[in-house]
Amino acid sequence: MKILVAVKRVADPNVKVRALADGSGVDLANVKMTMNPFDEIAVEEAVRLKEAGRANEIVVVSIGPEKSAETLRTALAMGADRGLLVRTEATVEPLAVAKILKAVAEAEKPDVIITGKQAIDDDANQTGQMLSALLGWGQGTFASKLVVGDKAIEVTREIDGGLQTVSLALPALVTADLRLNEPRYASLPNIMKAKKKPIDERTPADYGVAVEPRLTVVRVHEPATRKAGIKVGSVGELVERLRMEAGVL
Amino acid sequence: MIHADDGILSQEQRLMRDSCRSFVDDVVTPFIRSNWQREWDMSPGERLPGSILEGAEAIGIRTLGVPEEFGGIDLDRETEVRTFALIAEEIARGDSGLADKLVQNWKVSIVIRQFAAKHLQEKWFPRLLEDPKFLLAHCLTEPRGASDRWLPYNVPEASMHTRAVLDGDHWVINGRKQFISNGFDASLYVVYANTDPSVGMLQGTSSFLVPRETPGLTVTKCNETMGCRFMNNGELVFEDCRVPADHLLVKSTALASAGQYFRAGKIIQAAKNLGVGVACFERTADYVQNYVQGGRILIKHQAVALRLADMATRIEAVRSLVERASKAVDEAHPDADILCNMAKVYASEEIMKVATHALELHGGNGAMLEFGIEKLFRDAAIFLHMDATVDVSRMKIIKNMFPATAGKYAGPET
Known part of the structure; x- marks a missing residue:
């Protein structure tokens, strides 16, 4: 079995990022970058399947700048x-990512594609779903457990209110x-x-995919800072303030 | 700032550093912070839980220095010492004693791979690799001293007391070694002994490979130290300890031949020291930006800000010298001996000042065991004496710079 894993280079989740002063995006100059944590989980799962003898080859693909190597x-x-870098300096939106990955999948012919449920930079949570639709493959998103058989794969999904198991x-x-x-x-x-x-290198053009954005970023700004809270002396005072100042009672 | 500049590192060095840092941040530091009493457990074998060593094992930081042909790691030899420095710093940033424990394996592996017969490497490197608790030690210092006594004068009366004599096809070792890093719990020792009392130490000292279970070798005690307490420093006695003749590593010129070990050792020493300094700075920078005095966070008080700047400046200065010296060692530059001693002695004194600032800026909390800052202070203090005192290191620098005058023998005292 061959597994294709898609990984993205993102800002380290432990780093506090800031919006650019002109509001055009996030300031990534000199920010520590790392593999998207959910993609790391995807790689780990593929490696475990290989170690368990269920897979014999793992190909990782990333779309992004040179440093994504x-x-x-x-x-x-x-x-x-082995690795495949689809090199581009542009910001690639989920649909374009899915189109590139579809072309990669058609060339590589993997049995399973695993990727993170979302990247922690834009938190779009779209690529996997779009890719499965483009390929016409079954999808098991938000996986918390995989059981791989010869012809099918059983995926336990984390859904609102519990777990759902699907067979693909x-x-x-x-x-x-x-x-x-x-x-x-x-x-x-x-x-x-x-x-x-x-690590092989290609460009989106090699796959005939245009990466020009379809969305316009209007503004990126930091969350509003919360005002400091106060300590109240008694339940009576709390109720009084909630009623008179906050106006919630 | 404070950390190494990524621009001077190779991709592999960056990835290795990142992996090591994640391990330290996720596993080592939380353990050290929440188990501060463990340092004072008086059963040395119990002090550091096996899980920490197993974690170190999983990322492969116990056995750097073992060649790839024996299952070790294929580090680029042209930058090996710089890589050692980078990783040693990261481990020491989590715990200096843990770093001591592990780097001793790297350093002694260099000696073994360079001087041990092939069949001995084939025997011992796999054993080192397969057992997460397998440690190596390097036995030089004796109760009467070490470098401080042979340093000024290479003469017979300054020689080691530990003697090795050839008896048939075995060397028989008698003597005592003290202050040996990993001495208490190592499985394999490199031991230096006098094999020719008629000449000076540089011409009459040989080195041997001695397995722990060799009859006649007794580990007599674990030295309880003020810092780096997760490394068990030990004392050893050799009484008619017989090792096969092929366990001789270097005949007569063992001290001169061990230059590669000593130079890498000084760099690693300085790098660990740097890691302690970085930990001091990170902890303190965080503290002074959160702790409030007089209605303002500490860093807004100018006296506090100035001290923090001083810490950062000293750390950067040490880092620059460590980088220059480690590059010199990797490139076998003629000044490598001088530079690595400079880096070692400078790091020890500067990081001591950094640790003192850290202690001061934490106020009363700085003195509290459960706060962990006094531990950094104690760990920093150890470096002043470990692997030569600051004065001996300075003497080595000048002896190397002016060998015709500073190294001259003035004759026995009357």
Whole structure:
């Protein structure tokens, strides 16, 4: 079984990002970048399937600038076999990402595509769903458990109010949720070994996909700062203030 | 600022650093912060839980220095010491003692891969790799001293007391070693002993590989130290300890030959020290931006801001020197010996000042065990003495710069 995993390079979730002064976007100059945490879970799941003998090849793909090769390298150090960088400096919207990944899938012919449920930068949560629709494959989104069979894959999904288990005929697409697994740290020897694993490079044009944005970013601004709260002396005072000042009672 | 500039690192170095930092932030630091009493557990073997060493094992930081052909890591040799420095700093940022424990394996692996017979490497490197608790130690210092006693004069009367004598096909070692990093719990030792009392230390010292279970080798105690307490420093006694003749690593010129070990060792020492400084700065920068005095967060008080600037400046200065010195060692520059001693001694004194600022800026909290700042202060203090005192390090610098005058023997005292 061959698995294709799509990964995105995003701002490190532990970093506090700021909006650019002109409101045109987020200031990413000198910000530490890392693999999207949900994509890391996707890579880990693929590697575990390979270690369990269920998969024999893992290809990781990323769409983005030159530095995205570093994100691919991390995935290779975690255990993926080879990488594909679709290089572009442009901001690529989910539909264009899905179209590129569709073309990659048609070339690579994987049995399963796994990707994160969403990227933590724009939190769009669209790519997986769009890709499955474009390919005409079954989709198991928000996966918290995978059981891979020969012809089908059983996906436990985290949905509002509980868990839902769906069975998908292969080939199929899965998007990883937080509880699917806990990704490993890339070990230092494996980072050095990953240096020897191949990363191919293409451009969106190679797949005939136009990446020009269809959406216009009107404004990016930081959340309004909350005013400091106050401590009240008694329940009586609390009720009084809620009634008279806050006007909620 | 404060951390290494990514621009000078290779992609692999950055990824290795990031992986190590994640491990430290997710596992090591939370353990150290929430188990501060563990440092004072008087059963040295119990102090550091196995889970921490297993975590270190999973990311492969216990066995850097083991060649890839034995299952180790294929680090670029042209930048190996810089990589060691980068990783040592990250581990020490979490815990300096843990870093000591692990880096000793890297350093001694260099000696083994360079000097041990192939069949011994084939025997010991796999054992080192497969057991997460397997540690290596390097036994040089004796109760009468170490570098401070042979440093000024390379003469017979300054030689080691530990003796090794060839008896048939075995070397018989007798003597005592003290202040040995990992000495208490190592499984394999590199031991230095005098094999020719008629000449100076540089011509009459040989090195041997001694497995822990060799009859005649006794680990007598764990030295309880003021800092770096998660590394178990030990004392060893050799009584008619017999090792096969092939366990001789270097005959006669072991000290001169160990230059690669010593230079890398000084760099790693300075880098660990830097990690302690970075931890001091990070903790303090966070504290002074949150703790309120006089209605204002501390950093708004100018006296506090100035101290923080001083900490940052000293850390950057140390980092610059460590980077220059480690590059010199990697490139076998003629000044490498001088530079690595400079980096080691400068780091120890500057980071001590950084730790003092950290302690002061935390006020009363700085002195509280459960706050963890006094631990950084104690860990920083250890560096002044570890792997040579500051004065001995300075003597080495000048001896190297002016060998014709500063290194001259003045004759025995009358």
